[in-house]
Amino acid sequence: MPKAPALLPEGLRDRLPQQAEAASRVTRALVDAMRAHGYGRVSPPLAEFRETLGGDDDRTARDLLRFTDPVSQRTLALRPDITRQVGRIATSLLAQAPRPLRLCYAGQVVKLRASQLRPAREMLQVGAELIGSDSVAAAREIVGVAIDALEAAGIGPVTIDFTLPDVVDLLANGPLPVDADIQQLRDELDAKDAGALTRIGAAAYLPLLSATGPFDQAIADLRAFDTSGVLTARIDALEAIAAPVRDRVTLTLDPTERHGFAYQSWFGFQIFVPGQGDAVGRGGGYAIPVGEQEEAAVGFSLYPDPLIDAGLGAEDDSDRRIFLPLGHDPALAASLRADDWQTVAALSDADDAGALGCGWRLGADGPVAV
C-alpha cells in the first residue's frame, strides 16, 4: 500500500495540547525571569527583507527560507534567528534609547534546512540582549540572567561552557606569531588536531588544547600557559563572570571552541543539559554594525524545544479538570474557573467525563473524583 502523503512539510510539525501548553509555560517562565531583570520584550516580524536578516552573508544566507514578496517586489525571508532582528531594532527604532538597553524576546524561527541533530526547521527561540556594553559587568549580568531564566523554567542542572573567541588572535598577534594562516590555526585548534598544529609550526599552541574541561583546572592551565600575560585580562574576566554563579551551575572552559561563535567578540558560552547532545543555548559578546561603526552588546539565546519534547513544562491537567453535567449552575462553574479549575461542560447526555480527560465531576455537593 502506498504511504499516505505527509500532511506537513519535512521539519514542520503541530504541537498538541500537552506539548503546546508546556511550550507556553516554559516561554512564560523564561520571559518573566528576563523581564524581572529589566529586559523589555520586543516582537519583530516573522519575515523581513533578506538583507536585514543577513542574506548578504554566505553563512547566514544558507539558513534563509526566502521568497519574493508580491507587494514590495523584493526578496523576503523568514527569520532564522531573532538576535539579529533585536540588533536592528536597537540601532534603528531604539537608536536614541538610553544605554545600556535591555531587550528580550520569544518567538518562532524558521530555517531553510534542518540539521542532522535537530530535524526541526521551525523552533522556539527565547533570549535576552544587553546593548551598549560588552564589559565584564555586562557579561556577568547576562550569564546571571540566563541562569535565572533556565532555573525559573525548570531547566537544569546545566553546564555553562565558556570560550574566548579572540584568544588565538591575541596570541598570534602577540607572543606566539605563526607562519601559517591564522584561519588555518583557528581551524586546527577548533578540530583539536595536535598533529596538524605541529605540522603547521604551531606546536607552541598545543597546551591550549589541554586547557579545557572543568573550569578551575582549565583556568589554571591557561594561566600557566600564558607566560607572556597577554591573556591575563581575559582570564581575570572569566573568573569575574564565573564567581557569582559557580555554586549554581557546572562551569567548564574550552578556550578555542568556536562553534556558533563566528560573530562574537571576547567571550562566549554554550549551555548544556545532561542527555542533550546539542547545546540548548548559547551567548556571549558581539558587535552590532551601525553604519561604519559598531555597537557592543552581550546576549544569549535559548532553544528549548528538545527539552519540551523530553517533558519539560508538562503538567497533568486531569487533576484540575472537572466535568460539569447538563443543567449545572453557571455561577458555580464560573467560581470553579476562578479557583483555577478547568471546567468541561457537557453538551449532551453522551459526553463522558473520563473520556474528556476530567479527573473530577461536579456533583450535587461539589467535586467528586471520577
Next chain:
Amino acid sequence: MPKAPALLPEGLRDRLPQQAEAASRVTRALVDAMRAHGYGRVSPPLAEFRETLGGDDDRTARDLLRFTDPVSQRTLALRPDITRQVGRIATSLLAQAPRPLRLCYAGQVVKLRASQLRPAREMLQVGAELIGSDSVAAAREIVGVAIDALEAAGIGPVTIDFTLPDVVDLLANGPLPVDADIQQLRDELDAKDAGALTRIGAAAYLPLLSATGPFDQAIADLRAFDTSGVLTARIDALEAIAAPVRDRVTLTLDPTERHGFAYQSWFGFQIFVPGQGDAVGRGGGYAIPVGEQEEAAVGFSLYPDPLIDAGLGAEDDSDRRIFLPLGHDPALAASLRADDWQTVAALSDADDAGALGCGWRLGADGPVAV
C-alpha cells in the same frame, strides 16, 4: 533629500516593549480564559503546504504568501489563518480523540496583502474551536467562552452581532422561492439593496432588511416575517444562545449579513468594540471536510492588534522598576525580583536610574523613589 529606504516591508512591523508586553499580557489572558473552559492549546506551524491552507480555493488563495520550499520542492504558504490548521489537526492527529474536542490557539498569521482598514499583513490571531458538534449547546458555549475571554483580557464593552448564514437558503428552498439566482439574492440582501431585491422579483424578502439591529426587536421582526415558521428553529436557537449573555454584552442581529461567513453553517457572530470600525473577532458554526464527509464545529477568532495599538494591556512598568546601584547585595536583588520588582542593575557609574525607566532606586534602607 531622498527618503531613507524602509527597514521593513510594507505591512510588517516591530513591536517595542510597551506594546509587545501588552500583546503578551492580552494573549495570556485570552488563552488562560479559554483553557479554563477546557480548551487545550495547540500550536500548528507557521507555514505548511499551500493545499492544506486552502490554496485550492480562490477566495483563500488570494490571501496566501506563497513560496517554493527547496527541501520538499513544493509550494508552501505562510498561514493566513489558524482555524483551518486546527481543523486539520482535529481531523488528522486528533481524529481519534473523543468528541467534543476543545482546542484553542494563539499565534501570528500573515496575509499576502493588507486591507485598507487594516494595514498590517502580520497579525495576532487567538481563538477557540469546539469540534464534533454545532448544536445549540455548542454554540451557546462558544459564545460564552468568547465573552469570558474578552472580559479576562479587558476588552469591552463589546457588541455581539449575530447572523444566520443559511436563512436565505431556508426561505428560498421553502416558502419564498425566487426566480433569480440564489447567489444574486444573497448578494442583494448582503448589500441591503431594496431596489435590486424588488427588481429581481424578491420583494417578499424586503422585511428581512429591517429585521436588523438591537437583538430583541430584530428577533421580533424576524418572527413576524417568518409566517411559515421555517425559521422558528433558528430564531429559538439564537434566543437560547443569547439568554445567558444578554446581561453581559450588547446583542444585535443582522440575519443576512455574510461578511466573513462564507464557510459557516447555521449561525455566526461578529464582535465589535466601540471606536473600532472593523470587527475585532468573529465566530460561528462550520463544517470541517474529512474526506467525503464533514465534521461539525463551532469556534471563534479574535484579532486584538488594533486594540493593543490603542492601549489595551498597557502597563506603566516604571512604578515597579528599581535601579540597583553598583555594589548592591545580589541576594537582596533576588528577593526584590521574587517580590515582583523589575531590577535594573548599574553596570557602571554612568548608568542613570531615571533614564533607564526606573521609578525607584535601591538605597541603604530599601527602595527610594527616584
